[in-house]
Amino acid sequence: MSLYDDAVLVLKGYEDQDELRQTYLDHLAAHPDGMWKACHAGHVTASALVVDPEHGRVLLTLHRKLRMWLQMGGHCEPGDATLAAAALREATEESGIPGLTLLPGGPVRLDRHPIPAPCHWHFDVQYAALAPGGAAHAISDESLDLRWFAYDEVPEVADDSVVRLLEGTRARL
Numbered sequence: 001m002s003l004y005d006d007a008v009l010v011l012k013g014y015e016d017q018d019e020l021r022q023t024y025l026d027h028l029a030a031h032p033d034g035m036w037k038a039c040h041a042g043h044v045t046a047s048a049l050v051v052d053p054e055h056g057r058v059l060l061t062l063h064r065k066l067r068m069w070l071q072m073g074g075h076c077e078p079g080d081a082t083l084a085a086a087a088l089r090e091a092t093e094e095s096g097i098p099g100l101t102l103l104p105g106g107p108v109r110l111d112r113h114p115i116p117a118p119c120h121w122h123f124d125v126q127y128a129a130l131a132p133g134g135a136a137h138a139i140s141d142e143s144l145d146l147r148w149f150a151y152d153e154v155p156e157v158a159d160d161s162v163v164r165l166l167e168g169t170r171a172r173l
Helices: 003-013 018-030 083-095 151-157 160-172
Strands: 043-052 057-063 072-075 109-114 121-130 143-150
Touching: 003 018, 003 083, 003 121, 018 043, 018 109, 018 121, 043 083, 043 160, 057 083, 057 151, 072 083, 072 121, 083 121, 083 143, 109 160, 121 160, 143 151, 151 160
Parallel strands: 043 121
Antiparallel strands: 043 057, 043 072, 057 143, 109 121
């Protein structure tokens, strides 16, 4: 099964955000290359909010280009077999934490946001990743900083999309 086929199956099985979910499916139907950065009409991305439920905190990255505190994530790559694998790869690369596991149940949320030209949209499929006990993080080249934030600190530092992702993650926990 291709990454494209996996994305369609994941989205068809996702049971929230019906209108936005259909927008994702329509985009992929119109753009067979819609999984890749080269698709200038927009492309699917995969992200994961790294959580430490035992300590009630999340790990956010200060994104190098956007200068915003965000969850880990980014573009799908040819070696990614599934959207979940892409999200887990991105979370592991950007956090430096080995042994992350995705929260069961598939994506937590969808978030479509505009990006600068030449592309137009990121169709982000958002997961949550559980950090193993005693996890130590390491800053990657894509980040200016990495920091743990208590759940109640997130609205003070991050935008609404991250806050909604945290809310969805906590509801699933």
